[in-house]
Amino acid sequence: MKKVSLFLSVFLFFICFSSLKGASLKRIYQELLKDFSPLSGFLIDHEDKGWVIDKGSAEGVKKGGLWGVYKTYPAPELIGVLEITQTEKHFSFARLLTQKEKIKLPLAVKRLETLKIALIFSTNSNRSFINLLKNHFPSWKVEILSSFPPPEKKYDFVFFVTQNGIKVYDRNLSLVRTYGGFEWVSLAEVSNPLEIVNCKLLGRLSATILQAGFRDVDNDNFPELVYLTKKGLFVVKIKGGLVAYYIPAEGKPESFSLGPDGWIALNLTGKKSMENEILKISGNMIIPVIRKVNYRLKFCKNVLYGQSSKGIFILQRAGDKVFPVKEIKMPPGFNLMKSIFADLDRDGTNEIVSISSENKIVVCKDNQIVWESPFKISQSNLFSPQFLKIEENKKTILLAGKTDFPLDIIANDLPHIPLNYATSQIIALGFKNGFFWKEITPPKQGFITGLGLFKGKLFYVILKGSYPDRTISELYYCEF
Secondary structure (H helix, E strand, O other): OHHHHHHHHHHHHHHHOOOOOOOOHHHHHHHHHHHHOOOEEEEEEEEOOEEEEOOOHHHOOOOOOEEEEEEOOOOOEEEEEEEEEEEOOOOEEEEEEEEOOOOOOOEEEEEOOOOEEEEEEOOOOOHHHHHHHHHHOOOOEEEEEOOOOOOOOOOOEEEEEOOOEEEEEOOOOOEEEEEEOOOOOOHHHOOOOOOOEEEEEEEEEOOOOOEEEEEOOOOOOOOEEEEEOOOOEEEEEOOOOEEEEEOOOOOEEEEEEEOHHHEEEEEEEOOOOOOEEEEEEEOOEEEEEEEEEOOEEEEEOOEEEEEEOOEEEEEEEEOOEEEEEEEEOOOOOOOHHHOEEEOOOOOOOOEEEEEOOOOEEEEEEOOEEEEEEEEEOEOOOOOOOOEEEEEEOOEEEEEEEEEEOOOHHHHHHOOOEEHHHOEEEEEEEEEOOOEEEEEOOOOEEOEEEEEEEEOOEEEEEEEEEEEOOEEEEEEEEEEO
């Protein structure tokens, strides 16, 4: 009977959510049920960050959740309400919203089951979904409203049901949770849409450029091309010769990122342990300033981040060493090398834009995925996807290289991989009432391995030919 009941619930959910186009309906159901179903624990401590509950993200605790504090003697009684402010793997921090008497540790806590819920549909309301919520959460007081936002802030949570998912807001109308995706808007609906014109080929280089960046290294008011090969790191003038190069004594170059004032973070592979390097461009030399750094390194807007088995941290330099100064909370499985921080929705807090295990672009907010691209950024793991952040007129837009490669399935079986079978172009990702994306450059053969912006000009590198040893790197630039 339990299996039949579960089947009917899931079946009913699929029927009543038939309007949620593009969303994983089963996943939405499971996540919503898990996030609001009964869960118990103990209030065990009080620290500067707040009250401590002995349950965390691994047990299903989410930021913004409401929990009751109970005393059990002489009879069970609710004496306080907590709001979760931060989650760790096996414990969470909370702030006390209300209390009837002094809190004496330890005390039992459990997720509140009596809630005031406002339910708002962006299209027609769905009676089956309303009944489903009432059946699963009989203690909820659900009110159906006609428009968002609600006229009064008297609800514990507001559920806004769109065509693509559900947005959950707290009593202050702050977005705390999403199920499915945000609705899309086309670029035509965005004021001053991004336009790319006059894309031109600047030149070709007989080298396998695995990654490239652009920076005015010598202060001549024109960017140099900084690029990585299997041998090392090179700096060349776009219309000239070699400026500087660096060949590491140990390990193979894997990735790099450009920091302020000529600083470079270089990640290496092939060593017994993770020992990466921080370099400095000085004149016609690239000098290794710090070696044997046990973090995966990346500069993001002049801030140095490091990832290790212990987590992700902001790093600070002290002489010939770096040390962590602040831990950054990230979603599970987060890869610093394939990600960028950007405040796309301009709410004052950076989203994390990353590449999922399925090679799709995902946008994470408060350690949750709030948007996922309908396409793969690349079918291949040959080269790391490139992101470029543009901040102009109080707006943030991300550019990324998107590649289609039909030979990916057999690529590893080929002695030489024909890169010209790939088709690449640059897409823009932004936000206005929802996330939008658009292809902004014409498709070209090969893989995009570098992006850069300098004084209104977009530079990018495409790798063509037969990989790994018979390749040509082409340099293009476009104007906005």
